Amino acid sequence: MKFETRCIHGKVMADPSFRSLVTPIYQTSTFGFRNLEEGKARFAGTAEGYIYSRLGNPTVCQLEQKLASLDEGEAALAFSSGMAATSSAILALSGPGKNIVTSDTLYGGTHNMFNRTLSHLGIEVRKAHINDYLKYEALIDENTSLIFIETPANPTLGLIDIEKICNIGKKYNIPVICDNTFATSFFQKPLKLGVDIVMHSATxxxxxxxxxxAGALIGSKDLIYTIKKYAQNDFGGVIAPFEAWLLLRGLKTLPVRMERHYSNALTVARWLEKHPKVTKVWYPLLESHPDYELAKRQMSGFSGMLSFEVKGGKEGGEILMNEVKMIMLAVSLGDCDTLIQHPVSMTHAGYSCDDLEKSGITDGLIRLSVGLEHSDDIIADLEQALVKVS
Ligand SMILES: Cc1ncc(COP(=O)(O)O)c(C=O)c1O
Structure with a gap:
C-alpha cells in the first residue's frame, strides 16, 4: 500500500464486537486474566495478551503499528511527549561514563536536557557544528553510545546530510537517532538513509x-524492544489511550495536510524573500537556502516551518510579532493554525549567548509555523504587521 493509504488503513485492528470503522479507545488501566495460568504466561512472555496499560494497550499498539509502517521500520513505541521519547532512547542506550555526539543546533528542550540534565546521569554530550562532518567523527571515542541529529534543525532550518552521519555511525558501530519532527515521515525517511532510530515529537x-x-520512536525490533524494556516500562513515559486515538485520527490526514503546509510555506517564503522589509528567509526548499541541493536529495518536500529576519533586527521582529492579528504568537508548531514565535526568548531561551552564536540563532530570528489557512490570508496578516516595521 502507498503512504496515503497506510495512513488510513495501515494494519487496522479488527473490532470483533461491532466492526467499528474507528479504532476504539481502550480506556482501561488493566486487563483481566481468564485464570492464573494465563496471567503467569503473559508475565513470563510465553503468551500474548495485555496485562496493564503501562506495558501495552490495544489503542496504543494500533498507533505504534501505524507509525512503524509509515516510517518503514520494524517496530515503534509511542510516548507521553517528544521529550519522553528522546530521554527514553538515551536512558536505554547510554549511561554513566558514556558520551553522546550531537549537533550544536537542536530544539531548546533537547538542548536543555543535553546541556544540564544528562551530566547529572554521568553522560557527556559532545557537539559538532551542524554540518562539520569531520568534527562529528573526531568527537567519537570508545565511550560514544549514540549520535543524535535533528534535521532540518529547529529553529534555523539548517540541514544535516543523514547518509554522511550514518556512514560515520556504521564505521564505529554506533547507533544514529534522527529527530524527524520538522519533515515528518511523509517528506523524509531517515531509516532508509541508514538511521537506526527515528524520533518524532508527535505533538x-x-x-x-x-x-x-506525544512522542514516538521507530526502528528495528531489537532496539525498540530494548528501549521498551529498559526505559519505557521502568520509567513509565507512556502515552494515554485517548492521546493515541487523537494521533490515529491525525495520521489519517497527514499527507493532505503536509502537501498544503508545503505549498503554503513555499508561497509565504517566496513572498517574504521579495519583501523590502525582510532581510533573510530560511526555508530548505528555497533556491537561496545554503543546503537547497541536499534538501532536494534528502526530502521529497518540506513542512510549514520557516524562519526569517526583518529590518531593524530584534526591534523590527518584536514589532512584527506584536502586530500580527490572525497569526498567533505561540510556541509549538505543525498545527492547522499559523503560529509565530521568538526562539531566543522562547523555545531556545535556555541557550547561552555562546551557544546561540555557534548555532546561528540571532536575536532577530523569527520562527513561523505556516498553517493551513489560505496563503493569501497569512500573507495579508504579515503584510499589515510589516507595514509597522520601520
Ligand atoms: C524538533 C523538536 N524535537 C522535539 C521536541 C519536543 O517535543 P515535545 O514538546 O512533544 O516533548 C520539539 C518540541 O517543540 C521539537 O520542536
Whole structure:
C-alpha cells in the first residue's frame, strides 16, 4: 500500500464486537486474566495478551503499528511527549561514563536536557557544528553510545546530510537517532538513509491539530524492544489511550495536510524573500537556502516551518510579532493554525549567548509555523504587521 493509504488503513485492528470503522479507545488501566495460568504466561512472555496499560494497550499498539509502517521500520513505541521519547532512547542506550555526539543546533528542550540534565546521569554530550562532518567523527571515542541529529534543525532550518552521519555511525558501530519532527515521515525517511532510530515529537504534524502532547520512536525490533524494556516500562513515559486515538485520527490526514503546509510555506517564503522589509528567509526548499541541493536529495518536500529576519533586527521582529492579528504568537508548531514565535526568548531561551552564536540563532530570528489557512490570508496578516516595521 502507498503512504496515503497506510495512513488510513495501515494494519487496522479488527473490532470483533461491532466492526467499528474507528479504532476504539481502550480506556482501561488493566486487563483481566481468564485464570492464573494465563496471567503467569503473559508475565513470563510465553503468551500474548495485555496485562496493564503501562506495558501495552490495544489503542496504543494500533498507533505504534501505524507509525512503524509509515516510517518503514520494524517496530515503534509511542510516548507521553517528544521529550519522553528522546530521554527514553538515551536512558536505554547510554549511561554513566558514556558520551553522546550531537549537533550544536537542536530544539531548546533537547538542548536543555543535553546541556544540564544528562551530566547529572554521568553522560557527556559532545557537539559538532551542524554540518562539520569531520568534527562529528573526531568527537567519537570508545565511550560514544549514540549520535543524535535533528534535521532540518529547529529553529534555523539548517540541514544535516543523514547518509554522511550514518556512514560515520556504521564505521564505529554506533547507533544514529534522527529527530524527524520538522519533515515528518511523509517528506523524509531517515531509516532508509541508514538511521537506526527515528524520533518524532508527535505533538506537531502527526497530531496536527494542536490538541495533544506525544512522542514516538521507530526502528528495528531489537532496539525498540530494548528501549521498551529498559526505559519505557521502568520509567513509565507512556502515552494515554485517548492521546493515541487523537494521533490515529491525525495520521489519517497527514499527507493532505503536509502537501498544503508545503505549498503554503513555499508561497509565504517566496513572498517574504521579495519583501523590502525582510532581510533573510530560511526555508530548505528555497533556491537561496545554503543546503537547497541536499534538501532536494534528502526530502521529497518540506513542512510549514520557516524562519526569517526583518529590518531593524530584534526591534523590527518584536514589532512584527506584536502586530500580527490572525497569526498567533505561540510556541509549538505543525498545527492547522499559523503560529509565530521568538526562539531566543522562547523555545531556545535556555541557550547561552555562546551557544546561540555557534548555532546561528540571532536575536532577530523569527520562527513561523505556516498553517493551513489560505496563503493569501497569512500573507495579508504579515503584510499589515510589516507595514509597522520601520
Ligand atoms: C524538533 C523538536 N524535537 C522535539 C521536541 C519536543 O517535543 P515535545 O514538546 O512533544 O516533548 C520539539 C518540541 O517543540 C521539537 O520542536
Amino acid at each position: 506537531k504534524y502527526i497530531g496536527g491539530h494542536g490538541d495533544v502532547i
